[in-house]
Amino acid sequence: MRKVLSLVLVLVLVLAVFAGCQPKQEEPAEGGAKVGLIVSTLNNPFFVTLKDGAEAKAAELGLELTVLDSENDSAKELARMEDLITKGVDVILINPTDSDAVGNAIKAANDAGIPVITLDRGANAGEVVTHIASDNVSGGKMAGEFIVEQLGGKGKVVELEGIAGTSAARDRGQGFNAALEGTDVEVVAKQVADFDRTKGLSVMENILQAQPEIDAVFAHNDEMALGAQKAVEASGRDILIVGFDATDDAVKAVGEGKMAATVAQQPSMIGSLGVEAAQSVINGEALDEFVPVDLMLVK
Known part of the structure; x- marks a missing residue:
């Protein structure tokens, strides 16, 4: 009986040592x-x-x-x-x-x-090492060409700029203004609204008071475009609005006819x-x- 118990004890110890030598399953993820x-x-x-x-x-x-x-x-x-x-x-x-x-x-x-x-x-x-992004110059140009087409090559537009110093704001504005060259579409106001919806609303309200004639708005992102849309809606004026990013709210606004278009990025x-x-x-x-x-x- 003692021999059996001794053999069992040895077997348990061997198994314990063997188990202790095995790598834990979660270690690869942690490593x-x-x-x-x-x-x-x-x-x-x-x-x-x-x-x-x-x-x-x-x-x-x-x-x-x-x-x-x-x-x-x-x-x-x-x-x-x-x-x-x-x-x-x-x-x-x-x-x-x-x-x-x-x-x-x-x-x-x-x-x-x-x-x-x-x-x-x-x-x-x-x-x-590398920079991964949409071609913002191309996107801004795409928005500008759409506005020029919708206005028949003539009209007055507002540009709501993103955060000063960001490459996105610089490049989108560059592409947009390049699309207006050689046309009779004039930028009558250009102001920074920091890519923010609330600032887009307040800045656009001020521009609407200062500018009696506005045919279209290009905002460097959808948040500013949606803010501008609220200001335009409250004013009762008919102004074409184009944003950038194709966020869910903006795509919904385009579907409802509250915005004319948005340049679709793929943030995911x-x-x-x-x-x-x-x-x-x-x-x-x-x-x-x-x-x-x-x-x-x-x-």
Whole structure:
């Protein structure tokens, strides 16, 4: 009997040692590469969708993704970058609050030896591996050509600009104004509304009071376009409105005839491609300097 008990005890000990040598099932996930994503603001549906696309792709690839919100504040953006550097992430994706100011944050990552990828908005300083975004110049031109066509090549338009210093605002405005060249369509007012719906409303109210004749409005994003639409609706004037981003609210407004059109980006794809690019960097694969994401006009 004692021999049987001794054999059982030995067997239990052997099994225990063997089990202790086996890797835990959750370790591969915990040992996955770490990627950081800094978003300019999560108070905008476009960037929420971008974040969602990044999170879905990270889950698919088994990457650990940390998402931080800069709240449209360059100082907070730098602090978020420092947080990710401290966490020791392998790659950082960043959607800049300002293409100039973000340079300090990117340089901090450069100094720490962490590769950086920019999303939607580019950076004017610091070294980045690649930039993933829609062709904003092309999108602005698409909007301008649509307005010129709708107005028969003649009329007065308003341009609501995004946050000064962002590549998106600069490029969309560049493309839009290029489309008006050689036509009789005149920009009678151009004001910054910071990509914000409430500011779009207040800025447009002021422009409506100052400008007796307006045929169309081009807003650098849908949030400003939707704000402008409310101001125009309250004024009772008939003004064509074109936005940019094709957010759910804007597409609904186009369907209801409250907006004429919106340039459709694919924010979910921008986020997804960003994470794919991060995986490529981790794998040591080469990337193009710019990865364009297709656009289309929703009208």
